[in-house]
Amino acid sequence: MESNYTKIYSGNRFTAQRIEEKLLEVGIVAIMKDESESARLAGFAANIDGALEVHIQKEEEEKAMMIVRAIAAQQKD
Template sequence: MEDSNYIRVFTGSFIISQRIVQDLEAAGINAIVKDESESGRLAGFGSSIQGQQDLYVNKDEQQAAAKIIEATASELDA
């Protein structure tokens, strides 16, 4: 994603990523989910790291997204 208005804000498991996406959407922030293992599986290739997803948001929303991600992550750790 070079020369893009999007920046990676989180990398983690499918379950946590989906919860963060849900919280971001509730705040009006659209996240892009990149899952290379799923893309590889659909193309017929394997991946050594299963279930890891990258979340990207618009650079203008990075600070707001970071606060939401931090709050969600601390809630899930409790």
């Protein structure tokens, strides 16, 4: 099944939440996906590494990736 969403980030929870906040500031609503939490809630053993995925609608990808790159650059400084 074709999805209208695309993953723009996968990594630590802190960075994912910063990305989500910045996206909201420019009017982009992100979907946060936490596989380990989903597995835990379903009763399965999960890798508790805190990694999240950030998904957005495909038509907003270019604008969203600018934000992801800016946050990544800030973290390198």
